[in-house]
Amino acid sequence: MGQDKRRPLLAANWKMHKTVSEMEEFLSSFLKMVSGIDDRDIFIAPSFVCLHDMVKLLKGTQVEPAAQNMFYKEEGAFTGEVSPKMLTSIGVSLVILGHSERRHIFHEDDELIGKKMESAISHGMRPVFCVGETLEEREKGLTSTVLKNQLSRGLQGIKESDTGRVIVAYEPVWAIGTGKTATLEQIQEAHALLRSEIGKLAGEDIAQKVRILYGGSVKPGNIKDIMGLDDVDGALVGGASLEPESFAQIVRFEEN
Numbered sequence: 001m002g003q004d005k006r007r008p009l010l011a012a013n014w015k016m017h018k019t020v021s022e023m024e025e026f027l028s029s030f031l032k033m034v035s036g037i038d039d040r041d042i043f044i045a046p047s048f049v050c051l052h053d054m055v056k057l058l059k060g061t062q063v064e065p066a067a068q069n070m071f072y073k074e075e076g077a078f079t080g081e082v083s084p085k086m087l088t089s090i091g092v093s094l095v096i097l098g099h100s101e102r103r104h105i106f107h108e109d110d111e112l113i114g115k116k117m118e119s120a121i122s123h124g125m126r127p128v129f130c131v132g133e134t135l136e137e138r139e140k141g142l143t144s145t146v147l148k149n150q151l152s153r154g155l156q157g158i159k160e161s162d163t164g165r166v167i168v169a170y171e172p173v174w175a176i177g178t179g180k181t182a183t184l185e186q187i188q189e190a191h192a193l194l195r196s197e198i199g200k201l202a203g204e205d206i207a208q209k210v211r212i213l214y215g216g217s218v219k220p221g222n223i224k225d226i227m228g229l230d231d232v233d234g235a236l237v238g239g240a241s242l243e244p245e246s247f248a249q250i251v252r253f254e255e256n
């Protein structure tokens, strides 16, 4: 472990926040704050309405745009959906899939998420694949079963050699947007479990390369300790990514 440290990745998930002008305002401050930082990856996932303009504004910067979701078909009668072909055609190759809000509010199940994962990979995209247990599942001692099931179902349609393109995000549902961060022990334990499961599914070499992000009430005040954990390679940040100062502080995690 750690022999070839994985490149850190700090990702913003804006959820249903920010209009186009608010996005522009954010970028005009944020890009200055992170200019010159080139030893880590930075992604921002705005709403679909902002995505095309964001692609243009991020050209020539080290920050990459990402989508928060997509459907698995290329086109057709799927009212309200956005396809992988539409995303790649505007230069977006990153997509968050299986976020707990998609699973719990919009009832996406493992089967649908698995199809989206397969579609993202076959379109040359890099999915940020979210997994995580609810509080009830944790209290019943089901955390590792839930994580193993979500992981294997999400990866089942993906060839072993393509698994290296997947970014995994561990997001305990009870820590998202609640201000309750998982403890460092809980985070490391879940990440180590996920890495070892990836090893079983795709081989040890790939498991050592796959980046596993933590998400759930990440803030400037806790990111440094979280990033210090062996199997944590980055963070997926909701609330604290909405202000340029706070997301920039998270990007510069070691200075906090």
Ligand code: PGA
Residues within 6 Å of the ligand: 013, 171, 175, 176, 177, 178, 179, 215, 216, 217, 218, 236, 237, 238, 239, 240
């Ligand atoms: P939060 O959201 O940082 O607001 O808890 C994280 C996420 O849902 O990705």
